[in-house]
Amino acid sequence: MLLIWTGFILFILALLALDLGVFNRKAHVVSVKEALGWSALWIALGLAFSVFVYFSYENHWLGIGQKIDAVDGIVNDGRTATIKYLTGYVIEKSLSVDNIFVIALIFSYFAVPAIYQHRVLFWGILGALIMRGVMIGVGATLIARFHWILFLFGAFLIVTAVKMLLMKTDHAEPGQNPIVRLTRRLFRVTDEYHEHHFIVGGALTPLALALIVVETTDVVFAVDSIPAIFAITADPFLVFTSNVFAILGLRSLYFALAGMMNKFRYLKVSLAIVLAVVGVKMLAADWFKAALGKNFNFYLLGMIFLILAAGIIASRLRASRADIAADRIGT
Numbered sequence: 001m002l003l004i005w006t007g008f009i010l011f012i013l014a015l016l017a018l019d020l021g022v023f024n025r026k027a028h029v030v031s032v033k034e035a036l037g038w039s040a041l042w043i044a045l046g047l048a049f050s051v052f053v054y055f056s057y058e059n060h061w062l063g064i065g066q067k068i069d070a071v072d073g074i075v076n077d078g079r080t081a082t083i084k085y086l087t088g089y090v091i092e093k094s095l096s097v098d099n100i101f102v103i104a105l106i107f108s109y110f111a112v113p114a115i116y117q118h119r120v121l122f123w124g125i126l127g128a129l130i131m132r133g134v135m136i137g138v139g140a141t142l143i144a145r146f147h148w149i150l151f152l153f154g155a156f157l158i159v160t161a162v163k164m165l166l167m168k169t170d171h172a173e174p175g176q177n178p179i180v181r182l183t184r185r186l187f188r189v190t191d192e193y194h195e196h197h198f199i200v201g202g203a204l205t206p207l208a209l210a211l212i213v214v215e216t217t218d219v220v221f222a223v224d225s226i227p228a229i230f231a232i233t234a235d236p237f238l239v240f241t242s243n244v245f246a247i248l249g250l251r252s253l254y255f256a257l258a259g260m261m262n263k264f265r266y267l268k269v270s271l272a273i274v275l276a277v278v279g280v281k282m283l284a285a286d287w288f289k290a291a292l293g294k295n296f297n298f299y300l301l302g303m304i305f306l307i308l309a310a311g312i313i314a315s316r317l318r319a320s321r322a323d324i325a326a327d328r329i330g331t
Contacts, residue, residue, distance in 0.1 A: 001063045004056065005237070012244055015045075016126065027196050029045055029114045035255035040250030046089055049245060050082050054236070057081035070143050070234040071150065072289065072297075080297070086236050088229040088299040091278065092246035094308055095225045097257070098164070098271050100251065102217050104258045110210040120207060121251040124214035131215075132222050132243050139226060140236040152210050153227035154282030160224045161276035164268060180215045226273060231282035232297060263319045270311025274304055 003026045057065040058078025067078045074080065110313075142149050183189070188203035198208040224282055229239050281288060281300060 004062050004064055008237075008241060012129070012248070015248070016122075019122070023058050025267065027115050027119060030118055030252075030255040032256055035252045038252035039256050042245070042252060043093075046093075046242075046245035046249065047086075047264060049241065050085055050089075050103070053085045053241070054078040054082045060089065064237065065235070068236075069233075070147060071230070071232065072285065076233070076235060076238075079236070081238060083301060084233040085242050087232050087297055087304070088238060088242035089246055090308075091228050091232070091274065092225055092243050093249070094274060094287070094304070095221070095228065096246055096270060097253070098268060099218070099221050100254050100257055102189050102221075103214060103254055106210055106213050106217070110206050110213075112207065113193065116193070116207060118251065119196050120211050120214060124211055124218065125247055126246055128214045128218040128222070129244060132217060132247070133240060135222055135226055136236060136239050139230055140234055143230060143234045146324065150230065150282055150285070153230055154279045157227055157231070157275050157279030157282065161272040161279065164272040164275065177213050177216060179212055179234060179305075183212055184208065185268065220278055224275070227282075228278045231278045231285075232300075264312065264315040264320055266311045266314045267308075270282050270307050273307050273311075277303060277307070281292055 007288075022188040031086065055061070055078060057076050057080075060066050065081055068074065069076055069084075076084065103121070104111075112120060164209075189209060190203050190205050192201060193207055194205050196207070197205055198211060199205065226239075226243070229242060233239060277300070292299055
């Protein structure tokens with residue numbers, strides 16, 4: 001089991017090293033075409049990994065998947081593990097889209113030059129992977145010892161869904177972040193950017209402040225999203241790997257969608273509904289299992305796809321009507 005964990009972490013580190021050290025060694029503005037290509041690659045890797053999940057859990061390679069999953073009380077075979085991995089991946093991927101709204105706001109507030117945004121996101125996501133690994137380890141340990149925490153997580157997700165519907169992020173001011181204010185008190189901060197550097201002459205640059213806000217923002221999002229995947233499985237390997245592949249594609253997804261986020265008006269509503277559905281599932285897992293059978297996680301995956309698709313279609317229809325109305329006014 002330890003060998004599989006080590007191999008996966010080394011694989012991810014190798015991908016990150018290729019990303020920063022080879023393909024993006026020189027700072028440049030990421031085009032939409034390039035971002036879409038990288039997004040497709042990361043999604044393909046995330047989906048392809050489900051093949052490894054299936055065979056490793058089906059054959060229990062190196063002892064993986066032999067413990068009872070605390071969420072549903074079964075030992076995962078290849079099929080159940082794959083469904084849980086894919087469900088977790090889709091949930092984390094969809095929730096990471098909401099993070100794009102906030103990242104765009106942060107970059108706009110700090111006026112981060114487009115040529116250096118990739119660098120901020122790279123180091124921000126690397127830090128996010130480390131923090132989420134720690135949070136997942138703690139969460140899995142707590143669930144194994146105190147099963148009632150699942151009900152607490154479920155209630156928390158429902159409350160978060162309501163807050164997501166009511167909260168407006170477009171008027172937030174990243175500069176008022178308590179961490180940023182504390183950083184300004186403890187360290188000197190330059191008034192201007194110094195190319196791609198985070199520190200110059202012992203002082204932090206605005207690029208470093210943007211990175212700090214991105215990191216602290218991800219902690220907030222992780223508090224919301226990690227309980228969501230624990231509604232699906234408490235297997236640390238499935239939770240961690242689905243999180244990692246969802247986060248790895250966040251940078252390219254940002255550059256692909258950041259300029260179009262205003263066209264997805266109802267996407268936030270869909271994400272809130274997804275959180276609420278997952279929260280209800282967590283609170284009534286035994287009832288759903290009895291009513292729908294052992295395949296209820298598969299049905300949940302289908303429901304999540306439908307909710308997200310409905311939000312995207314509704315957003316595009318509204319955007320199309322707005323474009324038609326604008327054309328009529330223009331003529």
